[in-house]
Amino acid sequence: MAGFKKKEKRGMPEMNTSSLPDLIFTILFFFMMVTTMREVTLKVKFTIPAGTELEKLEKKSVVSFIYVGPPTDQLRAQMGSGTRIQLNDRYAEAREVMDFIAAERQGMTNQAEQIISIKADQHTQMGYITDIKEVLRKSWALRINYSATRRN
Amino acid sequence: MAKTKKKMPGLNTTSTADISFMLLIFFLVTTSMDTDMGLARRLPKPPDPDQEDATMDIKKRNILYVRLNFNGQLWLEDETNRGYAEISELRPRVKEFVKNEQNLSVLPEKHVKNIDLLGQCFVTDKHVISVQTDRATPYNAYFQVQNELVAAYNELRNELAKEKFGREFQYLKDEEKLAIKQYYPQNISEAEPKKYGGDQ
Numbered sequence: 001m002a003g004f005k006k007k008e009k010r011g012m013p014e015m016n017t018s019s020l021p022d023l024i025f026t027i028l029f030f031f032m033m034v035t036t037m038r039e040v041t042l043k044v045k046f047t048i049p050a051g052t053e054l055e056k057l058e059k060k061s062v063v064s065f066i067y068v069g070p071p072t073d074q075l076r077a078q079m080g081s082g083t084r085i086q087l088n089d090r091y092a093e094a095r096e097v098m099d100f101i102a103a104e105r106q107g108m109t110n111q112a113e114q115i116i117s118i119k120a121d122q123h124t125q126m127g128y129i130t131d132i133k134e135v136l137r138k139s140w141a142l143r144i145n146y147s148a149t150r151r152n
Numbered sequence: 153m154a155k156t157k158k159k160m161p162g163l164n165t166t167s168t169a170d171i172s173f174m175l176l177i178f179f180l181v182t183t184s185m186d187t188d189m190g191l192a193r194r195l196p197k198p199p200d201p202d203q204e205d206a207t208m209d210i211k212k213r214n215i216l217y218v219r220l221n222f223n224g225q226l227w228l229e230d231e232t233n234r235g236y237a238e239i240s241e242l243r244p245r246v247k248e249f250v251k252n253e254q255n256l257s258v259l260p261e262k263h264v265k266n267i268d269l270l271g272q273c274f275v276t277d278k279h280v281i282s283v284q285t286d287r288a289t290p291y292n293a294y295f296q297v298q299n300e301l302v303a304a305y306n307e308l309r310n311e312l313a314k315e316k317f318g319r320e321f322q323y324l325k326d327e328e329k330l331a332i333k334q335y336y337p338q339n340i341s342e343a344e345p346k347k348y349g350g351d352q
Contacts (some may be wrong), residue, residue: 016229020167028176036184049292053200053306054189063188068291117190120291126220127287129294133342137198145293 044086046121050151057145062113064104065147066097068074068128075079075104083121083128099141119147191298196342207303214251214260214278218242222286222291231258239296246304250336252276272318280339293352301340308336 047070057063067086085090087100090099090115116136120129136144163220217229227236228245237245252259260279267273281301286292306321309332316327324332 014155017169018165021165021172024172024176028172030180031176031183037181049295051191051274051295051297053191053302055192057190065211112209122290122292122295124291125287126285126291126294127206128290130285130287131293133195137195140198142194142195142197143192145188145192146298147188147190148191148295148299 040065040067040086040089042067042086043075043089043091044084044121045145046119046146047071047151048119049122051124051146051148052151054150056144056147057115059113059115059119062110063115063117063120064101065123065126066100066120066132067119068124068132083124085128085132094128094135096131097132097135102140105139113143114141115145116141117142117147119146165187170259182243191295191300210278210280211261213258214276214280216246216279216281217284218281218297219284220286220289220293224290226293226352232256232287239293239300242297242300242303246281246301247308249281249350250276250279250304250308265334267334268329269328270335272333275335277334277337277339280341286344301339305336305338309333312336 008101044067046067070076070081071084071091079091085097086092087096092100094118101114101116105114108114118129118132133144136142156232179206213231215230215235217227219227219229221227226239228235228242230235230249235259249259252262255262255274262274262276263278265275265277267272267275283294283297283301309321312335313319313324313328313332316332317324320333
């Protein structure tokens with residue numbers, strides 16, 4: 001017994017893990033800061049085109065998204081398969097974009113920097129995009145961004 | 153002795169780490185860090201309602217028409233030639249058009265322009281690339297065209313930046329960038345400009 005006791009004393013002392021939770025919490029907070037919650041539930045399906053000359057959307061707070069594409073598989077039965085425009089959580093017409101822009105601007109501190117990101121399906125007909133662009137011009141939301149993935 | 157026995161045992165906090173780990177994983181799953189990327193463009197200002205007839209008069213040699221039909225087929229037209237083209241032909245064509253290295257009479261006219269840092273330059277700042285689409289043109293075809301146009305300008309600007317400042321465009325100082333942008337301004341029009349001069 002005496003021998004065992006001696007051995008225990010010589011062994012490494014256990015590491016103090018009481019600060020481990022704090023460490024993890026720090027990582028947690030970091031992730032909460034740098035990531036954004038997925039805000040909207042997508043009601044349209046889209047595969048964005050691929051390009052080479054892309055720029056990153058740095059400031060998330062000034063970006064508003066417009067989604068264009070056919071309804072998702074679950075909604076196709078009721079909504080059909082024609083191209084739809086989604087603003088926030090619902091389907092909308094191109095002319096409603098103007099109100100959407102105004103509403104988005106309300107919460108922005110630097111409204112001049114507003115960027116509209118258009119996430120449109122590759123097979124969308126240009127008519128829809130042109131309509132949206134026309135309304136965007138009228139509402140003075142001139143900085144736009146055609147959302148895309150990088151290709152080599 | 154009795155007092156020490158009554159003392160509450162400390163709360164076991166070994167699992168706090170696991171709990172926070174679970175929170176962390178939850179946030180990792182529900183949030184997205186994917187940086188959104190895209191092709192940044194700037195729309196022209198809305199037309200002035202007081203000014204009804206705001207048509208631009210542009211000499212024919214200054215215009216390069218980029219047309220996309222309902223099938224997404226590309227049609228290029230300027231003074232040199234016209235016809236259907238592949239998307240891969242667009243970039244060299246645009247570069248040649250904007251640059252007009254030999255000062256040809258069928259490519260955009262050159263002007264002397266005084267640019268800070270660069271001095272007197274011969275630039276084709278009056279050129280216009282007119283993109284026209286059909287309502288049924290697939291968005292992807294239009295996007296690829298826009299991508300190639302931006303790529304052509306970026307390549308031109310990069311070449312000039314390397315020649316004048318010895319660095320790529322993205323590493324230049326703001327005033328140097330401005331000078332390069334004045335040398336190669338992006339004139340992409342999506343409205344139909346009126347043409348005059350030359351035979352139609």
